[in-house]
Amino acid sequence: MFWIICAATTIVVGLAIIAPLLRGGRMAAEPTAAFDLRVYRDQLKEVERDLDRGVIAPEEAARLRTEIGRKVLDADRRLSQAGTGGAGGRGLLALSLLALLFAGAAALYWREGQPGRDDLPIARRIAEARQVYDNRPSQAEAEARAPAPVVPEVPEDFAALIGQLREAVAKNPDDPQGLALLATNEIRLGNLAAARDAQARLVALRGDDASAGDLVRLSALMIEAAGGLITPEAEAVLVRALTKDPAHPQARYLLGMLQLQNDRPDRAFPIWRSLLEEGPEDAPWIAPIRTAIADLAWLAGQPDYVPPAPLPGPDANAMAAAEDMSPEERQQMIAGMVSQLEARLARQGGTAEEWARLISSLVVIGNTDHARDIWTEAQTRFASQPEALDTVRQAAVQAGLVP
Known part of the structure; x- marks a missing residue:
């Protein structure tokens, strides 16, 4: 059951990732390029209407036709590439990567996991815990x-x-x-x-x-x-x-x-x-x-x-x-x-807080000299950890070990 669930989950996730890539380049790029072409063609028609109404001069109209024409050629090129470009290649690459990831995960589990281990119901876990308890060494x-x-x-x-x-x-x-x-x-x-x-x-x-x-x-x-x-x-x-x-x-x-x-x-x-x-x-x-x-x-x-x-x-x-x-x-x-x-x-x-607590406690019970020894040891232990050392130092200051 475990392997069936893992395989089904992997297939579903893989299909969800790959499907857009298999439909890919054309569906992703064609709407944008086609939309751009329509916009540029409408702009050319608008230039002709403005020229007929005398809104713009013939020189300005020529310049606009040239500029829009370059944009039309670029959009047409993108549309052609989307129609013929490597959607299939990207899909195959995605499939290969997913297969590699799945193989790596399976190999890691096979090495670190326990694929042959049976399910462990709660009753069996309790029984095994009882066995550990009964078999403790003296x-x-x-x-x-x-x-x-x-x-x-x-x-x-x-x-x-x-x-x-x-x-x-x-x-x-x-x-x-x-x-x-x-x-x-x-x-x-x-x-x-x-x-x-x-x-x-x-x-x-x-x-x-x-x-x-x-x-x-x-x-x-x-x-x-x-x-x-x-x-x-x-x-x-x-x-x-x-x-x-x-x-x-x-x-x-x-x-x-x-x-x-x-x-x-x-x-x-x-x-x-x-x-x-x-x-x-x-x-x-x-x-x-x-x-x-x-x-x-x-x-x-x-x-x-x-x-x-x-x-x-x-x-x-x-x-x-x-x-x-x-x-x-x-x-x-x-x-x-x-x-x-x-x-x-x-x-x-232990943590700096525990060392600080030990210093404070030793002073409370009247063992100030030993607390001073612990403070000296803590300075060596936490020399490379300024924040931790500061925590212990505050305890030493409060205890009167540091002026």
């Missing part, structure tokens, strides 16, 4: 396959402090604050597996008292360590977080990502759509959602979806959720999001 397998993380250069004094922190945590493994701090700093060093282990120990230590934020952070670290893949183990932790807080925005973002990874855009779209409409605009998950939401809507069968305009700031629900947290929990939540943003930018790169 956390250990995914981490073994994941590319090595990008390890940033670390000042010696900072590395010494991290070494002391590791020793302190090893001596006092039941210190939740030490474990949380270790997880955060291992992320900065690019030690994703170590950060994941520290966060897992923190969650195990807190047991049922572990917050949704603790669980989401653990799930996010497991995903990072697995190279971005949401494994069954990471999903289980994510489900625990959503059980504690079904409205947790980062958990919902990761849930949408899980649906995307398993070829279910129809399930991912409503999740990400709600997050985008809720905001806040400066949340780390909003930028990637905005980038993907149009394509995601189309894949989900809603091509007419129009994303909302950027919101000016945090919404009431997000502010209320933050107010219910203790200062320590809020700080940990913010630090975790900032660390994840930094890890993603170090591994994958």
